[in-house]
Amino acid sequence: MVVSDMDGTLLLDDGTVPDGFWPLLDEMVGRGIAFVPASGRQLATLRRLFDGRGAERSLSFIAENGTLVTHGDEVVSTTTVSDEFARTVVDAVRAAREDGADLGVVVCRTDGAVIERVDAPFAAECAKYYVELEQVADLLEHCRDVLKLAIFDFGEAAVSAQRYFSGLDQQVVVSGKHWIDIMDRDANKGHGVRALQEALGVTAARTVAFGDYLNDVEMLGAADHSYAVANAHPDVAAVAARRIPSNAEEGVVLELERLLRSR
DSSP states (O other): OEEEEIIIIISOTTSOOOTTHHHHHHHHHHTTOOEEEEOSSOHHHHHHHTTTSSSGGGOEEEEGGGTEEEETTEEEEEOOBOHHHHHHHHHHHHHHHHTTOOEEEEEEETTEEEEOOOOHHHHHHHHTTOSSEEEOSOGGGGOSSEEEEEEEESSOHHHHIIIIITTSSSEEEEOSSSEEEEEOTTOSHHHHHHHHHHHHTOOGGGOEEEEOSGGGHHHHHTOSEEEEETTSOHHHHHHOSEEEOOTTTTHHHHHHHHHHHTO
16 A cells, blocks of 8 residues: 655645656556555545546545545545534634634535635635635534644744644644644544555555655554655654655655566
């Protein structure tokens, strides 16, 4: 099994899949190697990235930072937070905005995502990662079946995470320079990898994982063959077994070519 983060890892800086990846995907599928996109992105958004490539229906996906895991058309696992906790996070974001923080929150549900902030800059950032996205008048009325709450910070996400959300009774993950993901304390990409390993009968010794940011740490720990791209966060590079070239240099493609040719 090959598991890869998307943004900052496999994807180029413009958010597209490198052209050289597609022949490798076909080869992996043909050889019975499961390729698993693993991302904070919505499942519908991940599926769109691979739409029309012929092999997409046999892919597994670890979406929403591990809170939703699928294999083909089957849901392998979901991990949600309580309605009450989701409303607590929405209230915390509103309070932070009153304090001057430039934040917006996406309530990521099993049936799609909803937002209430409507300005164009925020909506544009959300549209990059959420295909199924609806604007609503009051998020508090839509806090059910919530996989995670994704907070976009036009400033520094790491600073806001510590200042406004560190006291929450669940997991707070800085998943990018401007994104904070809040979800169940047991949910992460590593949990998703282990769920798929069990479902597909794949061991950690036969799992390869690629990542770049803090939400990839547990995922790399679930694979015996772990790689950090050259642009990875230092804490991610520290836990990976090996380093490869950056996403802009198509490091994942280069390493997959090497691995496939060596076997």
